[in-house]
Amino acid sequence: MKELSNKIKDISPSLTLAITAKANQMKNQGINVIGFGAGEPDFNTPDNIQNAAINAMKAGFTKYTATSGITELKEAIIKKFSSDNNLNYTTSQVMVCTGGKQCIYNVFSAILNPGDEVLVPQPYWVSYPELIKLCNGIPVYVRAFEENNFKYQPNILENLITSKTKAILLNSPNNPTGAVYSKEELLKIAEIAKKYDLYIISDEMYEKLIYDDKKHISIASLSKDAYERTIVINGMSKTYAMTGWRLGYVAGNEEIIKLMTNLQSHVTSNPNTITQYASVEALNGPQESVFYMIREFKKRRDYMVNKINSINNLSCLKPEGAFYVMMNISKIIGKSYNNTIIKNSLVFADMLLEDQKVAVVPGAAFGEDNYVRLSYATSLNNIKEGLDRIEKFVAKI
Numbered sequence: 001m002k003e004l005s006n007k008i009k010d011i012s013p014s015l016t017l018a019i020t021a022k023a024n025q026m027k028n029q030g031i032n033v034i035g036f037g038a039g040e041p042d043f044n045t046p047d048n049i050q051n052a053a054i055n056a057m058k059a060g061f062t063k064y065t066a067t068s069g070i071t072e073l074k075e076a077i078i079k080k081f082s083s084d085n086n087l088n089y090t091t092s093q094v095m096v097c098t099g100g101k102q103c104i105y106n107v108f109s110a111i112l113n114p115g116d117e118v119l120v121p122q123p124y125w126v127s128y129p130e131l132i133k134l135c136n137g138i139p140v141y142v143r144a145f146e147e148n149n150f151k152y153q154p155n156i157l158e159n160l161i162t163s164k165t166k167a168i169l170l171n172s173p174n175n176p177t178g179a180v181y182s183k184e185e186l187l188k189i190a191e192i193a194k195k196y197d198l199y200i201i202s203d204e205m206y207e208k209l210i211y212d213d214k215k216h217i218s219i220a221s222l223s224k225d226a227y228e229r230t231i232v233i234n235g236m237s238k239t240y241a242m243t244g245w246r247l248g249y250v251a252g253n254e255e256i257i258k259l260m261t262n263l264q265s266h267v268t269s270n271p272n273t274i275t276q277y278a279s280v281e282a283l284n285g286p287q288e289s290v291f292y293m294i295r296e297f298k299k300r301r302d303y304m305v306n307k308i309n310s311i312n313n314l315s316c317l318k319p320e321g322a323f324y325v326m327m328n329i330s331k332i333i334g335k336s337y338n339n340t341i342i343k344n345s346l347v348f349a350d351m352l353l354e355d356q357k358v359a360v361v362p363g364a365a366f367g368e369d370n371y372v373r374l375s376y377a378t379s380l381n382n383i384k385e386g387l388d389r390i391e392k393f394v395a396k397i
């Protein structure tokens with residue numbers, strides 16, 4: 001066989017999907033597995049959204065649409081940006097893609113040339129480095145330490161800027177840490193972007209999943225300069241429990257949106273037409289189901305955080321958004337169980353799954369080996385049972 005693509009051979013499979021697949025396989029074998037791996041709400045898509053999809057099909061909206069999306073949806077997105085984020089866009093500054101992932105891929109494709117560097121917060125969402133590499137860019141990691149609530153420190157960020165730096169990637173609320181940036185913190189990042197003339201790619205997928213009195217602020221809304229250099233990414237997956245429907249949206253500079261649309265026109269064309277109509281209803285229709293989901297996530301987060309911090313040798317911060325907790329296992333790394341040294345997060349996650357049938361995502365997937373990520377997008381009963389099992393496991397080490 002002739003040699004295959006070196007670029008694609010260099011791409012790692014998503015470790016989060018791999019863990020979920022392994023846990024599901026065990027479940028299918030009848031094993032009682034508690035899964036903390038999920039990167040999606042465990043709620044079903046609200047009825048009004050499902051009905052809108054059925055109505056769209058019945059009305060014959062089953063054909064191709066414009067590559068960048070139907071006008072009704074773009075208008076709904078523009079309205080959302082205006083009322084939620086104080087951001088004003090025209091239809092030529094907005095496009096829809098097949099999930100947030102395709103949005104991010106399109107953005108990197110449109111702005112990167114070979115060797116361009118993108119500053120990525122570490123811990124990072126698993127797909128960022130691979131998507132940057134796919135677009136011939138170089139991810140440059142900016143450590144965001146737990147003692148700084150897992151947020152970018154401006155001096156660390158600035159020290160990593162070179163003549164090749166093209167963009168700063170921002171993800172607030174953050175996957176995997178749940179960190180939410182304040183206005184003051186965002187202003188500092190916007191200032192650095194202006195000083196070095198960098199794009200800001202702001203992934204705001206978890207915008208609505210935010211707790212207590214925290215408020216999501218889009219960095220693009222902070223100044224005219226920030227607005228012009230920021231490309232905002234958002235989507236339906238997390239807010240409306242629509243992960244399987246595949247719809248994300250982007251807003252920003254018209255020229256960039258045009259390049260992205262040209263690219264998408266050859267790769268996938270428009271995102272699923274029925275999903276687009278359902279998304280109009282999601283954005284314009286009643287939002288009670290979103291509020292319900294947020295209340296449920298908050299209860300689960302509070303339980304999870306209190307329980308983890310009550311277990312010897314484990315700890316975690318209280319995340320302000322998204323639905324993940326980064327559990328600090330640094331006191332366990334280096335200890336042994338069953339004659340095996342727990343030398344990193346992968347070994348910890350593997351042993352936990354074998355011993356207690358609890359699936360977590362090793363921090364190595366996010367570039368932080370002293371942690372594992374637990375998702376609380378699962379029922380409170382599962383969370384209680386799963387954490388009791390983790391407590392039992394840790395007590396044996």
Ligand code: PLP
Nearest residue numbers: 039099100101125175205235237
């Ligand atoms: N961005 C972040 C930070 C995510 O966690 C995810 C999904 O896990 C996405 C983007 C992509 O979401 P989707 O492609 O499902 O819309």
